[in-house]
Amino acid sequence: MSQETVYDQAGFGCAVPRGSRPAIVVVDFSYGFTDTQYPTAAAMHSQIAATRRLTDTARAAGFPVIYTTIVYHRGELDMLPWLKKASGMAALLEGSRLVEIDAATGIQPHDAIVTKKGASAFFGTSLAAMLSGAKVDTLIVTGATTSGCVRATVVDAVQSGFNVLVPRDCCADRAAAPHDANLYDMHQKYADVTDADDIHAWLRTLAETQAGAGRES
DSSP states (O other): OOOHHHHHHTTTOOOOOOSSOOOEEEOOHHHHHHHSSSTTOOOOOHHHHHHHHHHHHHTTTOEEEEEEEEEEEEGGGGTTTHHHHHHHGGOOOOTGGGGSSSGGGGGOSSEEEEEEEEEEEEETHHHHHHHHTTOEEEEEEEEOIIIIIIIHHHHHHHHOOEEEEEEEEEEESHHHHHHHHHHHHHHHHHHHEHHHHHHHHHHHHHHHHHHHHHHOO
């Protein structure tokens, strides 16, 4: 029996419904992850460019665009268990360039930035409340890394009541194997894994529909 058949018979991989009020969460495209002068980073130029195409379109249509970054205070470093396992993350200190959102993302002054201490953008943050307050029904998750903070954010998004879409070419990791494996698993259990072209076309359709409704009213 093939792997696809096993998952299909178990009831995984169903399509995710798409609503009319999406938001994009751009996970950790900060310099500490995107600028390869830092040991914690990897080359993510194409994924950032693909994400920017989506955020520019979403922002123009009035849909929320939210960025996340991991930020630590020096006093926390010896007390957080994650930093004992992933010690390189201790470099992501408040006030350093590493925690700033990469300007190549096209971030705008009015975009929200969620600071976090762990992998998920939901854990210990106001993200769920912000999305609910904006009446978001579908969450598009991009960013880095696919196997770490993107995956954790996707799982918590589903558990927080949001339908989730993940454009694969807008997600980056340090190695291909964890990237591919986690995209596969997310698609089977938590999200529709698609691509930037599909998401872009859907956002444009939503924007045109809303513009037409506005003219009629």
